[in-house]
Amino acid sequence: MAARVLQTLLLCNAALMLHLLLPCAGLSLDTVRDFLTREEDTIIFSLIERTRYPLNRPAYDPDYLGAGHGHGHRLNASFAELFVSESEAVQSKAGRYQSLQEIPFFAYRVPFTLAPPYNFTSDLYPAAAFVNVNDAIWSVYFNNLLPLLAKNGDDGNYAVTVDSDLACLQALSRRINYGRFVAEVKYRGDQQTYTSLIQSKDRDALMKLLTSEAQEDVVKRRVEKKAVVFGQSMALGGPTETGVNNSSQATFKVDPSVVYNLYDQWVIPLTKQVEVEYLLHRLD
Amino acid sequence: MAARVLQTLLLCNAALMLHLLLPCAGLSLDTVRDFLTREEDTIIFSLIERTRYPLNRPAYDPDYLGAGHGHGHRLNASFAELFVSESEAVQSKAGRYQSLQEIPFFAYRVPFTLAPPYNFTSDLYPAAAFVNVNDAIWSVYFNNLLPLLAKNGDDGNYAVTVDSDLACLQALSRRINYGRFVAEVKYRGDQQTYTSLIQSKDRDALMKLLTSEAQEDVVKRRVEKKAVVFGQSMALGGPTETGVNNSSQATFKVDPSVVYNLYDQWVIPLTKQVEVEYLLHRLD
Numbered sequence: 001m002a003a004r005v006l007q008t009l010l011l012c013n014a015a016l017m018l019h020l021l022l023p024c025a026g027l028s029l030d031t032v033r034d035f036l037t038r039e040e041d042t043i044i045f046s047l048i049e050r051t052r053y054p055l056n057r058p059a060y061d062p063d064y065l066g067a068g069h070g071h072g073h074r075l076n077a078s079f080a081e082l083f084v085s086e087s088e089a090v091q092s093k094a095g096r097y098q099s100l101q102e103i104p105f106f107a108y109r110v111p112f113t114l115a116p117p118y119n120f121t122s123d124l125y126p127a128a129a130f131v132n133v134n135d136a137i138w139s140v141y142f143n144n145l146l147p148l149l150a151k152n153g154d155d156g157n158y159a160v161t162v163d164s165d166l167a168c169l170q171a172l173s174r175r176i177n178y179g180r181f182v183a184e185v186k187y188r189g190d191q192q193t194y195t196s197l198i199q200s201k202d203r204d205a206l207m208k209l210l211t212s213e214a215q216e217d218v219v220k221r222r223v224e225k226k227a228v229v230f231g232q233s234m235a236l237g238g239p240t241e242t243g244v245n246n247s248s249q250a251t252f253k254v255d256p257s258v259v260y261n262l263y264d265q266w267v268i269p270l271t272k273q274v275e276v277e278y279l280l281h282r283l284d
Numbered sequence: 285m286a287a288r289v290l291q292t293l294l295l296c297n298a299a300l301m302l303h304l305l306l307p308c309a310g311l312s313l314d315t316v317r318d319f320l321t322r323e324e325d326t327i328i329f330s331l332i333e334r335t336r337y338p339l340n341r342p343a344y345d346p347d348y349l350g351a352g353h354g355h356g357h358r359l360n361a362s363f364a365e366l367f368v369s370e371s372e373a374v375q376s377k378a379g380r381y382q383s384l385q386e387i388p389f390f391a392y393r394v395p396f397t398l399a400p401p402y403n404f405t406s407d408l409y410p411a412a413a414f415v416n417v418n419d420a421i422w423s424v425y426f427n428n429l430l431p432l433l434a435k436n437g438d439d440g441n442y443a444v445t446v447d448s449d450l451a452c453l454q455a456l457s458r459r460i461n462y463g464r465f466v467a468e469v470k471y472r473g474d475q476q477t478y479t480s481l482i483q484s485k486d487r488d489a490l491m492k493l494l495t496s497e498a499q500e501d502v503v504k505r506r507v508e509k510k511a512v513v514f515g516q517s518m519a520l521g522g523p524t525e526t527g528v529n530n531s532s533q534a535t536f537k538v539d540p541s542v543v544y545n546l547y548d549q550w551v552i553p554l555t556k557q558v559e560v561e562y563l564l565h566r567l568d
Contacts, residue, residue: 094366222520
Protein backbone atom coordinates (compact mmCIF):
# COMPACT_ATOMS: atom_id res chain seq x y z
CA MET A 1 0.00 0.00 0.00
CA ALA A 2 2.82 2.39 0.91
CA ALA A 3 4.22 2.19 -2.62
CA ARG A 4 0.85 2.96 -4.13
CA VAL A 5 0.36 5.92 -1.82
CA LEU A 6 3.81 7.23 -2.71
CA GLN A 7 3.06 6.83 -6.40
CA THR A 8 -0.20 8.70 -5.99
CA LEU A 9 1.45 11.48 -4.08
CA LEU A 10 4.14 11.80 -6.72
CA LEU A 11 1.49 12.15 -9.37
CA CYS A 12 -0.22 14.56 -7.10
CA ASN A 13 2.92 16.68 -6.79
CA ALA A 14 3.31 16.72 -10.55
CA ALA A 15 -0.30 17.79 -10.89
CA LEU A 16 0.22 20.46 -8.25
CA MET A 17 2.96 22.03 -10.29
CA LEU A 18 0.49 22.79 -13.05
CA HIS A 19 -1.60 24.80 -10.64
CA LEU A 20 1.02 26.68 -8.70
CA LEU A 21 0.37 30.34 -9.12
CA LEU A 22 2.59 33.06 -7.76
CA PRO A 23 1.39 33.34 -4.17
CA CYS A 24 2.83 36.81 -3.70
CA ALA A 25 2.62 38.32 -7.14
CA GLY A 26 2.16 42.01 -6.58
CA LEU A 27 4.19 42.00 -3.38
CA SER A 28 3.86 45.43 -1.78
CA LEU A 29 4.08 47.02 1.64
CA ASP A 30 0.29 46.79 1.84
CA THR A 31 0.07 43.08 1.01
CA VAL A 32 2.93 42.37 3.43
CA ARG A 33 1.22 44.29 6.24
CA ASP A 34 -2.11 42.59 5.50
CA PHE A 35 -0.44 39.18 5.69
CA LEU A 36 1.28 39.94 8.99
CA THR A 37 -1.89 41.35 10.54
CA ARG A 38 -3.97 38.34 9.47
CA GLU A 39 -1.29 35.95 10.71
CA GLU A 40 -1.65 37.50 14.19
CA ASP A 41 -5.14 36.00 14.40
CA THR A 42 -3.81 32.59 13.36
CA ILE A 43 -1.06 32.73 15.98
CA ILE A 44 -3.44 33.75 18.76
CA PHE A 45 -6.05 31.15 17.79
CA SER A 46 -3.36 28.45 17.87
CA LEU A 47 -2.05 29.57 21.28
CA ILE A 48 -5.60 29.58 22.67
CA GLU A 49 -6.13 26.08 21.31
CA ARG A 50 -2.94 24.80 22.94
CA THR A 51 -4.30 25.88 26.34
CA ARG A 52 -6.99 23.19 26.04
CA TYR A 53 -4.39 20.62 27.02
CA PRO A 54 -2.13 20.40 30.04
CA LEU A 55 1.63 20.67 29.68
CA ASN A 56 2.05 16.90 29.12
CA ARG A 57 5.75 17.11 29.83
CA PRO A 58 6.73 13.52 28.83
CA ALA A 59 5.86 14.37 25.22
CA TYR A 60 8.90 16.68 25.16
CA ASP A 61 11.31 14.56 27.18
CA PRO A 62 13.95 12.87 24.99
CA ASP A 63 14.37 10.21 27.67
CA TYR A 64 10.69 9.34 27.72
CA LEU A 65 10.72 7.02 24.71
CA GLY A 66 13.98 5.42 25.77
CA ALA A 67 17.44 6.01 24.35
CA GLY A 68 18.45 5.04 20.84
CA HIS A 69 15.03 5.17 19.20
CA GLY A 70 15.29 8.54 17.55
CA HIS A 71 15.64 8.60 13.81
CA GLY A 72 17.55 10.83 11.46
CA HIS A 73 20.29 12.91 13.03
CA ARG A 74 19.18 12.95 16.64
CA LEU A 75 19.69 9.79 18.64
CA ASN A 76 17.33 10.67 21.45
CA ALA A 77 14.19 12.07 19.86
CA SER A 78 11.23 13.17 21.92
CA PHE A 79 7.67 12.18 21.11
CA ALA A 80 7.12 15.76 19.92
CA GLU A 81 10.09 15.61 17.55
CA LEU A 82 8.92 12.30 16.09
CA PHE A 83 5.35 13.49 15.73
CA VAL A 84 6.31 16.76 14.05
CA SER A 85 8.78 15.15 11.67
CA GLU A 86 6.28 12.42 10.69
CA SER A 87 3.54 15.00 10.17
CA GLU A 88 5.85 17.22 8.12
CA ALA A 89 6.79 14.23 5.98
CA VAL A 90 3.15 13.80 4.95
CA GLN A 91 2.81 17.53 4.34
CA SER A 92 6.01 17.53 2.32
CA LYS A 93 4.82 14.68 0.12
CA ALA A 94 1.62 16.68 -0.41
CA GLY A 95 3.61 19.68 -1.59
CA ARG A 96 3.17 22.08 1.34
CA TYR A 97 6.77 23.25 1.26
CA GLN A 98 6.69 24.15 -2.40
CA SER A 99 5.14 27.37 -1.16
CA LEU A 100 7.91 29.66 0.07
CA GLN A 101 5.69 30.77 2.93
CA GLU A 102 6.02 27.35 4.55
CA ILE A 103 9.29 26.01 5.97
CA PRO A 104 9.47 22.63 7.75
CA PHE A 105 11.24 22.22 11.09
CA PHE A 106 12.75 18.88 10.10
CA ALA A 107 13.70 19.63 6.51
CA TYR A 108 16.62 17.23 6.51
CA ARG A 109 14.51 14.34 7.71
CA VAL A 110 11.65 14.89 5.33
CA PRO A 111 11.57 12.88 2.10
CA PHE A 112 12.48 15.28 -0.65
CA THR A 113 9.53 16.51 -2.63
CA LEU A 114 10.04 14.89 -5.98
CA ALA A 115 8.27 17.45 -8.07
CA PRO A 116 10.56 19.99 -9.78
CA PRO A 117 11.40 22.96 -7.56
CA TYR A 118 8.93 25.83 -7.60
CA ASN A 119 10.12 28.86 -9.52
CA PHE A 120 9.95 31.59 -6.91
CA THR A 121 12.29 34.14 -8.46
CA SER A 122 9.61 36.77 -8.83
CA ASP A 123 8.91 36.90 -5.09
CA LEU A 124 12.13 36.28 -3.24
CA TYR A 125 15.73 36.56 -4.32
CA PRO A 126 16.70 32.90 -4.83
CA ALA A 127 20.10 33.06 -3.11
CA ALA A 128 18.50 34.56 0.01
CA ALA A 129 15.25 32.62 0.12
CA PHE A 130 16.74 29.85 2.26
CA VAL A 131 17.05 32.15 5.28
CA ASN A 132 14.96 31.04 8.25
CA VAL A 133 15.16 30.86 12.03
CA ASN A 134 13.10 27.73 12.62
CA ASP A 135 15.65 26.34 15.10
CA ALA A 136 15.31 29.46 17.23
CA ILE A 137 11.51 29.33 16.91
CA TRP A 138 11.48 25.69 18.04
CA SER A 139 13.61 26.52 21.05
CA VAL A 140 11.68 29.65 22.04
CA TYR A 141 8.36 27.88 21.68
CA PHE A 142 9.19 24.88 23.84
CA ASN A 143 11.53 26.51 26.34
CA ASN A 144 10.03 29.96 26.81
CA LEU A 145 6.47 30.11 25.55
CA LEU A 146 4.94 26.72 26.30
CA PRO A 147 5.59 26.87 30.07
CA LEU A 148 3.69 30.20 30.16
CA LEU A 149 0.84 28.77 28.10
CA ALA A 150 0.03 25.33 29.43
CA LYS A 151 -1.01 24.43 32.93
CA ASN A 152 0.96 21.73 34.67
CA GLY A 153 -0.57 18.32 34.28
CA ASP A 154 -0.49 15.12 32.26
CA ASP A 155 -3.61 13.66 30.65
CA GLY A 156 -1.80 11.30 28.29
CA ASN A 157 -3.28 12.91 25.17
CA TYR A 158 0.12 13.52 23.64
CA ALA A 159 -0.91 13.26 19.98
CA VAL A 160 -3.58 15.99 20.09
CA THR A 161 -1.35 18.06 22.34
CA VAL A 162 1.64 17.98 20.03
CA ASP A 163 -0.63 18.40 17.02
CA SER A 164 -1.68 21.69 18.58
CA ASP A 165 1.98 22.56 19.27
CA LEU A 166 2.60 22.00 15.58
CA ALA A 167 -0.16 24.47 14.69
CA CYS A 168 1.52 27.09 16.92
CA LEU A 169 4.96 26.35 15.46
CA GLN A 170 3.70 26.58 11.89
CA ALA A 171 1.92 29.88 12.53
CA LEU A 172 4.96 31.40 14.27
CA SER A 173 7.32 30.09 11.59
CA ARG A 174 5.18 31.50 8.79
CA ARG A 175 5.01 34.89 10.50
CA ILE A 176 8.64 35.20 11.51
CA ASN A 177 10.16 33.79 8.33
CA TYR A 178 7.89 36.09 6.36
CA GLY A 179 10.60 38.61 7.24
CA ARG A 180 12.14 37.51 3.92
CA PHE A 181 9.16 38.98 2.07
CA VAL A 182 9.20 42.10 4.25
CA ALA A 183 12.89 42.61 3.52
CA GLU A 184 12.41 42.04 -0.19
CA VAL A 185 9.72 44.71 -0.35
CA LYS A 186 11.80 47.16 1.65
CA TYR A 187 14.86 46.45 -0.49
CA ARG A 188 12.92 47.06 -3.69
CA GLY A 189 11.62 50.32 -2.24
CA ASP A 190 15.07 51.79 -1.57
CA GLN A 191 17.67 49.73 -3.43
CA GLN A 192 20.39 52.37 -3.26
CA THR A 193 20.49 52.71 0.54
CA TYR A 194 20.15 48.97 1.16
CA THR A 195 22.77 48.02 -1.44
CA SER A 196 25.34 50.23 0.21
CA LEU A 197 24.64 48.82 3.71
CA ILE A 198 24.60 45.24 2.40
CA GLN A 199 27.92 45.73 0.63
CA SER A 200 29.50 47.03 3.81
CA LYS A 201 27.83 44.17 5.77
CA ASP A 202 26.60 46.76 8.27
CA ARG A 203 24.17 44.70 10.35
CA ASP A 204 23.57 47.44 12.88
CA ALA A 205 22.66 50.03 10.29
CA LEU A 206 20.41 47.53 8.49
CA MET A 207 18.66 46.70 11.75
CA LYS A 208 18.18 50.39 12.47
CA LEU A 209 16.79 51.02 8.99
CA LEU A 210 14.33 48.11 9.40
CA THR A 211 13.15 49.23 12.82
CA SER A 212 10.13 51.40 13.45
CA GLU A 213 9.43 51.51 17.17
CA ALA A 214 6.14 53.29 16.64
CA GLN A 215 4.92 50.61 14.25
CA GLU A 216 6.18 47.81 16.53
CA ASP A 217 4.31 49.38 19.43
CA VAL A 218 1.09 49.34 17.40
CA VAL A 219 1.59 45.65 16.61
CA LYS A 220 2.29 44.69 20.22
CA ARG A 221 -0.75 46.53 21.54
CA ARG A 222 -2.91 45.08 18.79
CA VAL A 223 -1.95 41.47 19.49
CA GLU A 224 -2.53 42.04 23.21
CA LYS A 225 -6.00 43.32 22.38
CA LYS A 226 -6.66 40.38 20.07
CA ALA A 227 -5.74 38.00 22.90
CA VAL A 228 -8.33 39.78 25.06
CA VAL A 229 -11.07 39.60 22.43
CA PHE A 230 -10.40 36.12 21.04
CA GLY A 231 -9.62 34.55 24.41
CA GLN A 232 -12.64 35.75 26.36
CA SER A 233 -15.24 33.35 27.67
CA MET A 234 -18.45 34.48 26.13
CA ALA A 235 -21.98 34.28 27.44
CA LEU A 236 -25.14 35.65 25.92
CA GLY A 237 -26.65 38.86 27.28
CA GLY A 238 -25.38 41.01 30.08
CA PRO A 239 -22.60 43.58 29.97
CA THR A 240 -20.34 41.46 27.75
CA GLU A 241 -22.90 41.27 24.92
CA THR A 242 -20.81 43.21 22.47
CA GLY A 243 -17.85 44.17 24.56
CA VAL A 244 -15.16 42.49 26.54
CA ASN A 245 -15.14 41.72 30.20
CA ASN A 246 -11.92 43.32 31.37
CA SER A 247 -12.47 42.69 35.04
CA SER A 248 -9.98 39.86 35.43
CA GLN A 249 -7.11 38.27 33.54
CA ALA A 250 -8.45 34.95 34.73
CA THR A 251 -11.27 35.14 32.21
CA PHE A 252 -8.90 35.01 29.24
CA LYS A 253 -7.76 31.69 27.82
CA VAL A 254 -4.30 33.07 27.10
CA ASP A 255 -2.86 35.82 29.27
CA PRO A 256 -2.80 38.87 26.95
CA SER A 257 0.50 40.02 28.45
CA VAL A 258 2.07 36.72 27.40
CA VAL A 259 1.08 37.48 23.80
CA TYR A 260 2.40 41.05 24.14
CA ASN A 261 5.71 39.74 25.46
CA LEU A 262 5.86 37.00 22.82
CA TYR A 263 5.80 39.68 20.14
CA ASP A 264 8.03 42.07 22.07
CA GLN A 265 10.77 39.62 22.97
CA TRP A 266 10.66 37.02 20.20
CA VAL A 267 8.35 37.47 17.21
CA ILE A 268 9.42 41.00 16.27
CA PRO A 269 13.16 40.59 17.02
CA LEU A 270 13.32 37.24 15.21
CA THR A 271 11.46 38.65 12.21
CA LYS A 272 13.98 41.47 12.01
CA GLN A 273 16.80 38.95 12.33
CA VAL A 274 15.34 37.15 9.30
CA GLU A 275 15.09 40.47 7.46
CA VAL A 276 18.74 41.31 8.13
CA GLU A 277 19.99 37.82 7.20
CA TYR A 278 17.93 37.90 4.01
CA LEU A 279 19.31 41.28 3.04
CA LEU A 280 22.89 40.18 3.71
CA HIS A 281 22.34 37.53 1.01
CA ARG A 282 20.32 39.81 -1.28
CA LEU A 283 23.29 40.58 -3.52
CA ASP A 284 24.88 37.10 -3.48
CA MET B 285 14.29 4.48 8.46
CA ALA B 286 10.59 3.64 8.19
CA ALA B 287 11.07 0.50 10.29
CA ARG B 288 12.89 2.42 12.97
CA VAL B 289 10.19 5.07 13.07
CA LEU B 290 7.52 2.40 13.35
CA GLN B 291 9.46 0.70 16.14
CA THR B 292 9.76 3.99 17.96
CA LEU B 293 6.10 4.76 17.57
CA LEU B 294 5.18 1.32 18.85
CA LEU B 295 7.30 1.90 21.92
CA CYS B 296 5.70 5.26 22.14
CA ASN B 297 2.22 3.78 22.07
CA ALA B 298 3.18 1.34 24.79
CA ALA B 299 4.54 4.19 26.86
CA LEU B 300 1.38 6.18 26.23
CA MET B 301 -0.71 3.46 27.76
CA LEU B 302 1.02 3.99 31.08
CA HIS B 303 -0.08 7.59 31.10
CA LEU B 304 -3.63 7.36 29.87
CA LEU B 305 -5.85 8.77 32.54
CA LEU B 306 -9.61 8.81 32.33
CA PRO B 307 -10.28 11.89 30.22
CA CYS B 308 -13.86 12.22 31.40
CA ALA B 309 -13.73 10.87 34.90
CA GLY B 310 -16.40 12.73 36.77
CA LEU B 311 -18.62 13.06 33.71
CA SER B 312 -21.53 15.34 34.58
CA LEU B 313 -23.95 17.66 32.85
CA ASP B 314 -21.66 20.54 33.79
CA THR B 315 -18.48 19.01 32.37
CA VAL B 316 -20.38 18.03 29.23
CA ARG B 317 -21.74 21.56 28.77
CA ASP B 318 -18.31 23.07 29.42
CA PHE B 319 -16.78 20.81 26.79
CA LEU B 320 -19.41 21.66 24.19
CA THR B 321 -19.14 25.39 24.85
CA ARG B 322 -15.35 25.36 24.61
CA GLU B 323 -15.49 23.27 21.43
CA GLU B 324 -17.56 26.05 19.83
CA ASP B 325 -14.50 28.29 19.94
CA THR B 326 -12.39 25.58 18.33
CA ILE B 327 -14.93 25.07 15.55
CA ILE B 328 -15.22 28.79 14.81
CA PHE B 329 -11.45 29.33 14.90
CA SER B 330 -11.00 26.48 12.42
CA LEU B 331 -13.71 27.82 10.09
CA ILE B 332 -12.12 31.28 10.19
CA GLU B 333 -8.75 29.76 9.37
CA ARG B 334 -10.16 27.89 6.37
CA THR B 335 -11.29 31.21 4.89
CA ARG B 336 -7.63 32.19 4.44
CA TYR B 337 -7.51 29.95 1.39
CA PRO B 338 -9.64 29.91 -1.75
CA LEU B 339 -11.88 26.98 -2.54
CA ASN B 340 -9.11 25.11 -4.43
CA ARG B 341 -11.61 22.82 -6.04
CA PRO B 342 -9.18 20.32 -7.68
CA ALA B 343 -8.13 19.17 -4.18
CA TYR B 344 -11.59 17.61 -3.81
CA ASP B 345 -12.04 16.29 -7.33
CA PRO B 346 -11.58 12.50 -7.51
CA ASP B 347 -10.69 12.85 -11.19
CA TYR B 348 -7.94 15.38 -10.52
CA LEU B 349 -5.24 12.87 -9.64
CA GLY B 350 -6.25 10.54 -12.42
CA ALA B 351 -8.18 7.30 -12.17
CA GLY B 352 -6.86 4.23 -10.43
CA HIS B 353 -4.51 5.87 -7.97
CA GLY B 354 -6.66 5.81 -4.90
CA HIS B 355 -5.67 3.43 -2.14
CA GLY B 356 -7.69 1.40 0.29
CA HIS B 357 -11.33 0.90 -0.59
CA ARG B 358 -11.91 3.79 -2.94
CA LEU B 359 -10.48 3.53 -6.41
CA ASN B 360 -10.71 7.21 -7.24
CA ALA B 361 -9.46 9.10 -4.20
CA SER B 362 -9.26 12.86 -4.14
CA PHE B 363 -6.20 14.74 -2.93
CA ALA B 364 -8.19 15.64 0.18
CA GLU B 365 -9.01 12.01 0.93
CA LEU B 366 -5.39 10.95 0.49
CA PHE B 367 -4.10 13.83 2.61
CA VAL B 368 -6.57 13.21 5.43
CA SER B 369 -6.00 9.46 5.50
CA GLU B 370 -2.20 9.87 5.48
CA SER B 371 -2.39 12.48 8.25
CA GLU B 372 -4.71 10.31 10.30
CA ALA B 373 -2.32 7.37 9.89
CA VAL B 374 0.43 9.39 11.61
CA GLN B 375 -1.97 10.51 14.32
CA SER B 376 -3.15 6.95 14.80
CA LYS B 377 0.40 5.66 15.21
CA ALA B 378 0.89 8.41 17.78
CA GLY B 379 -2.12 7.22 19.75
CA ARG B 380 -4.61 10.02 19.04
CA TYR B 381 -7.54 7.64 18.62
CA GLN B 382 -7.00 5.89 21.92
CA SER B 383 -8.91 8.82 23.33
CA LEU B 384 -12.62 8.20 22.83
CA GLN B 385 -13.10 11.87 22.04
CA GLU B 386 -11.26 11.43 18.74
CA ILE B 387 -12.59 9.36 15.85
CA PRO B 388 -10.73 9.15 12.51
CA PHE B 389 -12.53 9.60 9.20
CA PHE B 390 -10.57 6.81 7.54
CA ALA B 391 -10.47 4.27 10.33
CA TYR B 392 -10.32 1.30 8.01
CA ARG B 393 -7.33 2.65 6.15
CA VAL B 394 -5.33 3.59 9.19
CA PRO B 395 -2.74 1.14 10.48
CA PHE B 396 -4.20 -0.34 13.63
CA THR B 397 -2.81 1.11 16.80
CA LEU B 398 -0.81 -1.74 18.22
CA ALA B 399 -1.03 -0.74 21.83
CA PRO B 400 -3.69 -2.59 23.84
CA PRO B 401 -7.12 -0.97 23.60
CA TYR B 402 -7.85 1.77 26.07
CA ASN B 403 -10.20 0.80 28.85
CA PHE B 404 -12.99 3.30 28.48
CA THR B 405 -15.74 1.52 30.40
CA SER B 406 -16.00 4.19 33.05
CA ASP B 407 -16.93 6.88 30.51
CA LEU B 408 -18.94 5.31 27.75
CA TYR B 409 -20.86 2.07 27.55
CA PRO B 410 -18.52 -0.15 25.52
CA ALA B 411 -21.14 -1.65 23.20
CA ALA B 412 -22.38 1.83 22.25
CA ALA B 413 -19.08 3.70 22.10
CA PHE B 414 -18.56 2.91 18.41
CA VAL B 415 -21.45 5.15 17.37
CA ASN B 416 -20.36 8.06 15.19
CA VAL B 417 -21.59 10.03 12.17
CA ASN B 418 -18.24 10.88 10.59
CA ASP B 419 -19.47 9.93 7.11
CA ALA B 420 -22.31 12.43 7.41
CA ILE B 421 -19.92 15.06 8.80
CA TRP B 422 -17.54 14.54 5.88
CA SER B 423 -20.37 14.93 3.41
CA VAL B 424 -21.92 17.98 5.08
CA TYR B 425 -18.55 19.69 5.42
CA PHE B 426 -17.49 19.33 1.80
CA ASN B 427 -20.89 19.54 0.09
CA ASN B 428 -22.76 22.06 2.22
CA LEU B 429 -20.41 24.07 4.41
CA LEU B 430 -17.22 24.55 2.39
CA PRO B 431 -18.94 26.26 -0.56
CA LEU B 432 -20.36 28.83 1.90
CA LEU B 433 -16.98 29.31 3.55
CA ALA B 434 -14.36 29.56 0.84
CA LYS B 435 -14.23 32.06 -1.98
CA ASN B 436 -13.91 30.69 -5.48
CA GLY B 437 -10.34 30.51 -6.63
CA ASP B 438 -7.32 28.24 -6.98
CA ASP B 439 -3.91 29.17 -5.61
CA GLY B 440 -2.41 25.69 -5.77
CA ASN B 441 -1.77 25.53 -2.03
CA TYR B 442 -3.68 22.31 -1.62
CA ALA B 443 -1.71 20.89 1.32
CA VAL B 444 -2.26 23.85 3.67
CA THR B 445 -5.82 24.14 2.43
CA VAL B 446 -6.73 20.54 3.15
CA ASP B 447 -4.77 20.67 6.40
CA SER B 448 -7.13 23.42 7.46
CA ASP B 449 -10.11 21.36 6.24
CA LEU B 450 -8.86 18.58 8.50
CA ALA B 451 -8.83 20.94 11.49
CA CYS B 452 -12.49 21.82 10.76
CA LEU B 453 -13.44 18.18 10.32
CA GLN B 454 -11.73 17.13 13.55
CA ALA B 455 -13.39 19.92 15.53
CA LEU B 456 -16.83 19.14 14.12
CA SER B 457 -16.34 15.40 14.61
CA ARG B 458 -15.26 15.86 18.21
CA ARG B 459 -18.28 18.07 18.93
CA ILE B 460 -20.92 16.03 17.16
CA ASN B 461 -19.71 12.61 18.25
CA TYR B 462 -19.47 13.94 21.79
CA GLY B 463 -23.19 13.25 21.70
CA ARG B 464 -22.19 9.82 23.07
CA PHE B 465 -20.99 11.47 26.27
CA VAL B 466 -24.05 13.72 26.41
CA ALA B 467 -26.32 10.69 26.04
CA GLU B 468 -24.41 8.74 28.67
CA VAL B 469 -24.81 11.55 31.20
CA LYS B 470 -28.50 11.93 30.42
CA TYR B 471 -29.04 8.18 30.63
CA ARG B 472 -27.34 7.99 34.02
CA GLY B 473 -29.50 10.87 35.22
CA ASP B 474 -32.80 9.16 34.42
CA GLN B 475 -32.17 5.46 33.82
CA GLN B 476 -35.77 4.39 34.30
CA THR B 477 -37.30 6.60 31.61
CA TYR B 478 -34.50 5.99 29.12
CA THR B 479 -34.48 2.23 29.67
CA SER B 480 -38.14 1.96 28.85
CA LEU B 481 -37.81 4.03 25.65
CA ILE B 482 -34.68 2.12 24.60
CA GLN B 483 -36.37 -1.21 25.12
CA SER B 484 -39.29 -0.15 22.96
CA LYS B 485 -36.82 1.30 20.40
CA ASP B 486 -38.86 4.49 20.39
CA ARG B 487 -36.61 6.84 18.42
CA ASP B 488 -39.13 9.65 18.30
CA ALA B 489 -39.71 9.68 22.02
CA LEU B 490 -35.95 9.51 22.68
CA MET B 491 -35.37 12.43 20.31
CA LYS B 492 -38.09 14.40 22.06
CA LEU B 493 -36.64 13.66 25.47
CA LEU B 494 -33.19 14.78 24.33
CA THR B 495 -34.43 18.01 22.76
CA SER B 496 -34.54 21.34 24.55
CA GLU B 497 -35.42 24.02 22.03
CA ALA B 498 -34.69 26.78 24.52
CA GLN B 499 -31.20 25.45 25.16
CA GLU B 500 -30.58 24.90 21.45
CA ASP B 501 -31.60 28.47 20.78
CA VAL B 502 -29.06 29.72 23.33
CA VAL B 503 -26.34 27.67 21.64
CA LYS B 504 -27.20 28.91 18.14
CA ARG B 505 -27.25 32.55 19.20
CA ARG B 506 -24.01 32.11 21.13
CA VAL B 507 -22.09 30.62 18.22
CA GLU B 508 -23.39 33.37 15.95
CA LYS B 509 -22.10 35.92 18.43
CA LYS B 510 -18.75 34.14 18.68
CA ALA B 511 -18.43 34.29 14.90
CA VAL B 512 -18.96 38.05 15.15
CA VAL B 513 -16.41 38.54 17.91
CA PHE B 514 -13.72 36.09 16.74
CA GLY B 515 -14.08 36.93 13.06
CA GLN B 516 -13.88 40.70 13.25
CA SER B 517 -11.02 42.64 11.73
CA MET B 518 -9.51 44.53 14.61
CA ALA B 519 -7.76 47.86 14.67
CA LEU B 520 -6.47 49.80 17.64
CA GLY B 521 -8.45 52.73 19.00
CA GLY B 522 -11.77 54.04 17.77
CA PRO B 523 -15.21 52.68 18.47
CA THR B 524 -14.15 49.03 18.14
CA GLU B 525 -11.61 49.30 20.98
CA THR B 526 -13.46 46.91 23.24
CA GLY B 527 -16.57 46.23 21.28
CA VAL B 528 -17.53 44.85 17.94
CA ASN B 529 -18.13 46.71 14.75
CA ASN B 530 -21.58 45.54 13.73
CA SER B 531 -21.91 47.87 10.78
CA SER B 532 -21.40 45.30 8.04
CA GLN B 533 -21.28 41.56 7.57
CA ALA B 534 -18.41 42.17 5.18
CA THR B 535 -16.08 42.84 8.11
CA PHE B 536 -16.42 39.30 9.46
CA LYS B 537 -14.12 36.55 8.25
CA VAL B 538 -16.92 34.00 8.45
CA ASP B 539 -20.52 35.08 7.93
CA PRO B 540 -22.09 34.70 11.42
CA SER B 541 -25.34 33.47 9.85
CA VAL B 542 -23.42 30.60 8.24
CA VAL B 543 -22.27 29.52 11.70
CA TYR B 544 -25.80 29.90 13.08
CA ASN B 545 -27.14 27.75 10.25
CA LEU B 546 -24.32 25.22 10.62
CA TYR B 547 -25.43 24.60 14.19
CA ASP B 548 -29.13 24.82 13.37
CA GLN B 549 -29.16 22.48 10.40
CA TRP B 550 -26.26 20.11 11.04
CA VAL B 551 -24.31 20.28 14.29
CA ILE B 552 -27.26 20.09 16.67
CA PRO B 553 -29.35 17.59 14.64
CA LEU B 554 -26.34 15.32 14.03
CA THR B 555 -25.35 15.46 17.70
CA LYS B 556 -28.86 14.37 18.66
CA GLN B 557 -28.70 11.62 16.05
CA VAL B 558 -25.52 10.38 17.77
CA GLU B 559 -27.26 10.59 21.14
CA VAL B 560 -30.22 8.51 19.93
CA GLU B 561 -28.01 5.90 18.23
CA TYR B 562 -25.85 5.64 21.33
CA LEU B 563 -28.87 5.17 23.55
CA LEU B 564 -30.32 2.51 21.25
CA HIS B 565 -27.14 0.50 21.94
CA ARG B 566 -26.95 1.46 25.62
CA LEU B 567 -28.50 -1.81 26.79
CA ASP B 568 -26.81 -4.12 24.25
